Amino acid sequence: MKAMPICEGVYWVGAIDWNLRNFHGYETEKGSSYNAYLILDEKITLIDTVKEGFAGEMLARIASVIDPAKIDIVISNHAEPDHSGCLREICSVAKNAKVYTAFGAGVKNLTAYYGDLGYVGVKAGESLSLGKRTLRFVPTPMVHWPDNMVTFMTPENILFSNDAFGQHYASDERLDVECDLPEAYIQARKYYANIVQPYGMQTGKALAACADLPIRTICPSHGIVWTKHIPDILALYTSWVGNVCDDTAVIVYDTMWHSTEAMAHAIESAFLACGLKPRLYNLHYSHNSDIIADAMTARYIAVGSPTLNNNMMPSVASFLTYFKGLTGNRKKCIAFGSYGWGGQSPDQVYEALLAAKCQPLLPAVKQAYKPSAEQLEQITASVIAAVQSDQASL
Numbered sequence: 099m100k101a102m103p104i105c106e107g108v109y110w111v112g113a114i115d116w117n118l119r120n121f122h123g124y125e126t127e128k129g130s131s132y133n134a135y136l137i138l139d140e141k142i143t144l145i146d147t148v149k150e151g152f153a154g155e156m157l158a159r160i161a162s163v164i165d166p167a168k169i170d171i172v173i174s175n176h177a178e179p180d181h182s183g184c185l186r187e188i189c190s191v192a193k194n195a196k197v198y199t200a201f202g203a204g205v206k207n208l209t210a211y212y213g214d215l216g217y218v219g220v221k222a223g224e225s226l227s228l229g230k231r232t233l234r235f236v237p238t239p240m241v242h243w244p245d246n247m248v249t250f251m252t253p254e255n256i257l258f259s260n261d262a263f264g265q266h267y268a269s270d271e272r273l274d275v276e277c278d279l280p281e282a283y284i285q286a287r288k289y290y291a292n293i294v295q296p297y298g299m300q301t302g303k304a305l306a307a308c309a310d311l312p313i314r315t316i317c318p319s320h321g322i323v324w325t326k327h328i329p330d331i332l333a334l335y336t337s338w339v340g341n342v343c344d345d346t347a348v349i350v351y352d353t354m355w356h357s358t359e360a361m362a363h364a365i366e367s368a369f370l371a372c373g374l375k376p377r378l379y380n381l382h383y384s385h386n387s388d389i390i391a392d393a394m395t396a397r398y399i400a401v402g403s404p405t406l407n408n409n410m411m412p413s414v415a416s417f418l419t420y421f422k423g424l425t426g427n428r429k430k431c432i433a434f435g436s437y438g439w440g441g442q443s444p445d446q447v448y449e450a451l452l453a454a455k456c457q458p459l460l461p462a463v464k465q466a467y468k469p470s471a472e473q474l475e476q477i478t479a480s481v482i483a484a485v486q487s488d489q490a491s492l
């Protein structure tokens with residue numbers, strides 16, 4: 099377990115969690131990393147720690163460069179336990195280390211988790227000299243917890259951005275110029291969609307606060323470090339914050355006897371006829387956290403459920419609950435579903451989409467029993483008309 103150099107005197111000393119497959123409900127098929135950074139200066143400084151259980155790996159990486167007992171300063175950019183989980187271990191090894199965190203929320207949250215470790219609260223614009231280097235603190239509240247802040251270091255111009263620009267992506271390659279870059283972008287989008295998306299407005303403010311910083315390197319708290327591709331990841335974040343849509347349409351459904359599935363395909367045909375790129379997700383086979391990434395950038399979303407015991411299917415309710423928590427960008431939507439007798443589910447889906455601040459293109463599309471070919475054609479025609487009307491209004 100060795101420290102990995104980022105630049106002279108700055109090392110990645112985090113932990114790689116190759117086996118992580120679930121991060122509080124978010125499916126992490128590529129694992130993750132918990133990134134901590136060591137700065138060698140007159141004051142030896144550690145930026146963030148790692149998740150509980152990974153202290154040994156972090157301490158071994160630090161020890162490959164310097165005795166961990168010599169750490170003078172720990173910066174906690176965020177109190178969530180995947181970054182603060184080994185604070186006690188570090189403080190018990192580096193007995194004289196001072197822990198700096200966001201004034202107010204940072205001190206409060208770290209105290210709640212770990213008791214009073216003598217935290218020093220820092221405010222916007224405050225700076226801290228390490229010797230040759232200076233740290234400047236920029237609070238980024240609600241990106242994505244109240245305590246979040248980022249730390250900018252001169253003269254190397256490194257932004258320690260914590261969760262922002264991160265990816266759940268386990269890799270031994272640390273830099274964007276050496277990793278599987280397309281995979282890093284996929285995981286960055288999925289990360290934003292599942293973690294940061296509800297706080298787009300606050301993220302926009304954070305991007306603005308960092309806009310004047312001459313950033314040369316972005317060191318997030320998960321995944322790879324951005325160097326050459328900083329303009330690309332900043333452009334992606336700007337488009338996600340701005341709710342920029344592409345030409346895709348996401349269709350999410352569950353089905354009992356394939357009738358709702360047939361309706362999903364009828365809607366797929368409509369989207370295709372309108373020049374859109376449909377993405378179909380049967381909830382039996384797809385995870386909410388994957389769907390949400392495509393839904394975030396899709397122009398339209400259609401959600402369908404059969405009626406089961408007077409309700410929508412539990413899988414659809416689960417998706418809609420997750421979707422409601424993460425979105426809020428008034429996406430254009432369609433509710434649909436088949437039924438045998440009660441027929442409540444399409445209207446329930448419609449109401450749930452309204453509650454998620456979506457804008458329905460047409461009333462809930464309902465179909466009793468197995469739809470005939472003619473009925474499916476009618477569904478296709480009605481969706482084409484609704485989409486064309488919407489596109490004409492843009």
Ligand code: FEO
Binds near residue numbers: 176178261319
């Ligand atoms: Fe990666 Fe919000 O912690």
